Amino acid sequence: MRRLDLVEIHDCRWCPEVIRDGLTDFLEISTDVLDSYGPVRTLLLEVLSRCGTDRVLDLCSGAGGPWVHWLRQGLVPATVTLTDKFPNLEARRRLMQMGIARLSYCPEPLDATAAPADLKGLRTMFTAFHHFPFKQARAVITDAVLKRQPIAIFELTSRTPKGLFSMLLSPIGVWWLTPRMKKIGWKKWLLTYVLPLIPVVVLIDGIISCLRTYSIGELNSMATDTSYTWQIGAIKAAGGPITYLVGRPNQEEEPA
8 A cells, every 4th residue: 555645633723622632632642541652661771771762752742642651650760851842731731740850841942853952862753754644744744864863663553454443433532531531621522522624634644644655664764774673573462563673773773
């Protein structure tokens, strides 16, 4: 199945903030409740150990991603800075109120293709790499290489019939998990249960996500810098394989 370079609704600037935040809140609560990325923790711990750092710069974090669950449960010893091109400020306030040790959320927009040089550590990205067209996706990796920072990219979506079919169930997931969210305003309740725009956007964007997810072969074509050690593959998980791309400097430099 050929990759389609489509645009998701919540990536558009005209998308209402309440719908964008509703989608990222759903991704956050589903990741938390289901621990969707649990199978990659061992690999992440190995990378952090090999790179000699406990600092993490999480790119395209949305409402928090798996790091919120892991740090709250003490599952991964790391100091994490969450970032996003469109920061979910409501989620940031919620996370700061939770007082999770060693977790911060950058309130300013951050371009994953040009992260500030002073933000050091392992760069991670979960369920977001497919948002970038090929040249920009490669630029995300190149920026990490140029600044000698390790990088680890993970994707739950897949460009397969099974991946597409699983997205058909996503509206049910939104309706089921929304009551588990904390401090959900009346607008999100209205747009979830009365005028269900958030479940519809989650469904459409989920299908588009699958159609634009990079294959292992395409990830290999981006990881060409010989000054880095690359690991690319897939890890078995209950919801389907999690594809990954991990790169670190050959000399295993500690990020300064």
